[in-house]
Amino acid sequence: MALxxxxxxxxxxxxxxxxxxxKWETAQELGIxxxxxxxxxxxPSRVNxxxxxxxxxxMIAAYQQxxxxxxQPPTPQVTNARTTP
Structure with missing residues (x-):
């Protein structure tokens, strides 16, 4: 993703x-x-x-579809979940 x-x-x-x-396709669809x-x-952060x-x-619409x-797509097993911010 971002650097x-x-x-x-x-x-x-x-x-x-x-x-x-x-990300690039979505930006293009939005005309950014x-x-x-x-x-x-x-x-600006509003654009991002x-x-x-x-x-x-x-992604939510695709999952609902x-x-x-x-x-139902497989649910990935999370092994390295962060528990602290």
């Missing part, structure tokens, strides 16, 4: 490239011009929050 603080960790590290692509360098630190919020909204169609 800033690394507090958020993917549950499935192999999904990093797909999540990065998902992302710099070619990929550095998004110059964008909109990208992340829409990503979550789309899978439940409605009778197929």
């Amino acid at each position: 800033g603080q690394k507090r958020n960790q993917l549950i499935i590290p192999q999904a990093a490239a797909a999540m990065e692509q998902f 011009q992302v710099p070619q360098s990929g550095y998004m630190g110059d964008l 929050g909109a990208i992340g919020g829409n990503m979550v909204r789309k 899978s439940l409605a169609s009778g197929t």
